[in-house]
Amino acid sequence: MTEIVLETTGLTKYYGGRLAVDHLDLKVPRGCICGFLGRNGAGKTTVIKMLLGLLEPTAGSARLLGCDAAALTPSVRQRIGYVTEGHRLFRWMHIGRLEAFQKAFYPKQWDGRFFADMIEYFGLSTKQKIKDLSNGQRAQVSLALALAPNPELLIMDDPTLGLDAAIRRQFLEGMIELITRQGRTVLFSSHILGDVERVADRLVVIDKGVLRADCSLEQFRTSIRKVVVHFEHAAPAEVGLEGVVHCRRGEKQLELTLVGTGDAEIAAYAGQAAATRYDFVEINLEDQFIEFTAPPNHRRLFQWEEK
Amino acid sequence: MRFLALVRKELRECLPWLLLAGLLLLVAGAWMLRYEAEYVQEKLAQPPRLAPGSAVIHAYRLTRPHLLGGPAKWLCVLAPGLGLALGIRHFWMPLYTRTWSFLLHRSVSRLTILLAKCAAAVAAFVVSLGVVWTVLYWYARRPDVFVIPASARELVVGWIYIALGLVVYLATALSALSTARWYTTRIFGLLLAGLATIIVLSQWNLGRVAVLLVLTLLVLASQTVAAFLDREF
Numbered sequence: 252m253t254e255i256v257l258e259t260t261g262l263t264k265y266y267g268g269r270l271a272v273d274h275l276d277l278k279v280p281r282g283c284i285c286g287f288l289g290r291n292g293a294g295k296t297t298v299i300k301m302l303l304g305l306l307e308p309t310a311g312s313a314r315l316l317g318c319d320a321a322a323l324t325p326s327v328r329q330r331i332g333y334v335t336e337g338h339r340l341f342r343w344m345h346i347g348r349l350e351a352f353q354k355a356f357y358p359k360q361w362d363g364r365f366f367a368d369m370i371e372y373f374g375l376s377t378k379q380k381i382k383d384l385s386n387g388q389r390a391q392v393s394l395a396l397a398l399a400p401n402p403e404l405l406i407m408d409d410p411t412l413g414l415d416a417a418i419r420r421q422f423l424e425g426m427i428e429l430i431t432r433q434g435r436t437v438l439f440s441s442h443i444l445g446d447v448e449r450v451a452d453r454l455v456v457i458d459k460g461v462l463r464a465d466c467s468l469e470q471f472r473t474s475i476r477k478v479v480v481h482f483e484h485a486a487p488a489e490v491g492l493e494g495v496v497h498c499r500r501g502e503k504q505l506e507l508t509l510v511g512t513g514d515a516e517i518a519a520y521a522g523q524a525a526a527t528r529y530d531f532v533e534i535n536l537e538d539q540f541i542e543f544t545a546p547p548n549h550r551r552l553f554q555w556e557e558k
Numbered sequence: 559m560r561f562l563a564l565v566r567k568e569l570r571e572c573l574p575w576l577l578l579a580g581l582l583l584l585v586a587g588a589w590m591l592r593y594e595a596e597y598v599q600e601k602l603a604q605p606p607r608l609a610p611g612s613a614v615i616h617a618y619r620l621t622r623p624h625l626l627g628g629p630a631k632w633l634c635v636l637a638p639g640l641g642l643a644l645g646i647r648h649f650w651m652p653l654y655t656r657t658w659s660f661l662l663h664r665s666v667s668r669l670t671i672l673l674a675k676c677a678a679a680v681a682a683f684v685v686s687l688g689v690v691w692t693v694l695y696w697y698a699r700r701p702d703v704f705v706i707p708a709s710a711r712e713l714v715v716g717w718i719y720i721a722l723g724l725v726v727y728l729a730t731a732l733s734a735l736s737t738a739r740w741y742t743t744r745i746f747g748l749l750l751a752g753l754a755t756i757i758v759l760s761q762w763n764l765g766r767v768a769v770l771l772v773l774t775l776l777v778l779a780s781q782t783v784a785a786f787l788d789r790e791f
Contacts, residue, residue, distance in 0.1 A: 300659070300790075300791075303659075303663060304662075305658075305659055305662060305663075305790065305791045306790045306791075307790055325664075325665040325666050325667060326665065328663060328664070328665045329665040331663075333659070333660075333663045335656075335659045335660050335663075336659075337656060339655060339656040339657045339659065339660055340657065340660060341567070341571075341657060341660075342655065343570075343571065351563075352563055352567055355559050355560050355562075355563035356560055356563070356664045356665045356666070357665070358559065
């Protein structure tokens with residue numbers, strides 16, 4: 252049986268009267284690289300902070316490595332690496348001092364050789380001060396600090412935010428370094444679909460605090476499809492088809508984004524609606540994500556284009 | 559080891575303030591004591607100017623109870639000032655630099671993190687103001703400096719001002735940790751510290767002052783612990 256290292260049950264968070272996370276049920280098995288996707292304000296950081304006991308859930312619970320997230324013991328925290336959003340580190344410290352500080356909390360686990368190798372790989376020096384580093388370099392130091400204790404579970408909050416393509420690639424390669432160590436589990440939130448596609452084998456998508464998908468990357472890819480249905484006259488007002496998450500209406504065509512709708516169902520609908528033909532459109536992961544999380548009343552920004 | 563790492567980090571963060579306060583007290587105190595010593599020697603060297611037939615000798619010619627009065631005025635400003643600076647550095651700044659998340663994920667309890675901050679603050683007060691004040695007192699007790707040495711009470715008064723600095727430190731911490739509005743409970747700690755300062759400065763009975771300070775420190779410490787353990791970051 253697969254061991255679950257991260258589990259949430261009905262996890263809910265209100266900020267005052269505003270619902271930020273709505274009954275999130277999530278399970279992340281051991282050894283999984285889980286991409287945690289959501290738009291800005293979807294609730295990703297709130298979920299991560301609740302997982303690490305930095306925020307208290309309004310309802311529900313979370314467990315990490317078998318321990319209640321609201322009461323993580325120091326020994327469990329030792330087994331969890333955390334890369335904070337924006338890579339906020341102590342600006343006055345230089346890398347060497349920060350390493351010494353971090354090392355004090357992992358007396359047996361700290362892999363000094365690995366840390367030195369990573370710092371060298373990223374082209375940094377332990378004498379450099381954090382305040383003198385660029386955003387990308389701070390991200391690299393954060394990653395090295397989180398990986399050197401060899402954590403069982405690594406949680407990263409938007410680690411590649413604000414990094415340029417080259418630095419992002421280096422950062423992801425650092426992550427892959429961890430992945431190659433067996434049995435490690437990673438949960439990382441991101442907006443950048445390319446990053447997720449590169450390293451993740453599982454996707455969790457939340458939108459406005461609601462869990463929209465929790466599946467393998469492959470399953471996500473095959474489940475979301477876009478089909479353009481053509482009609483001889485005006486397109487019908489109602490779309491009688493299961494799984495439509497997004498519909499864009501043209502004069503004589505419907506552009507439908509479908510989730511989990513089979514070929515037979517699409518063919519049946521085309522027959523019923525007297526469509527002249529239908530075509531599948533290739534979409535990449537980024538488009539799939541955008542279409543999937545677009546609000547139901549989504550309107551195109553540039554309405555004039557359609558005139 | 560973990561606790562020491564935390565204390566070292568907190569101490570290092572407040573090092574500039576600690577050095578500044580200590581240096582100011584040392585320079586101002588030494589200058590004032592030297593001036594005071596010269597003044598006393600000068601007074602004692604003068605022949606007594608007694609009214610003809612009078613047998614009264616003014617008491618001030620025999621004792622000078624406030625040799626450290628001048629430096630004490632500096633201390634009663636520097637100690638709360640240092641308390642405010644350390645409170646801001648330890649509890650307000652991480653809110654703006656957003657380093658709480660990193661710090662709180664260390665493999666120690668939240669209480670240990672808070673205790674490390676408080677231990678660093680106490681060490682800062684002792685090292686900068688406490689040691690300097692004790693050195694000034696030791697200087698004022700040297701027979702070659704003052705014929706009539708400073709009393710032990712002056713040493714205690716200085717340490718009371720230093721404890722007042724700790725009150726201000728905890729009050730600042732409490733205000734930083736509170737998520738309430740300023741015009742409600744958030745200002746409670748600072749108001750209490752202000753009240754304690756007024757009472758301490760106007761009260762001459764050291765026993766009562768000590769009791770008041772201990773009670774104020776207990777109230778503020780318990781509130782700070784509760785606020786820190788429950789706060790969301």
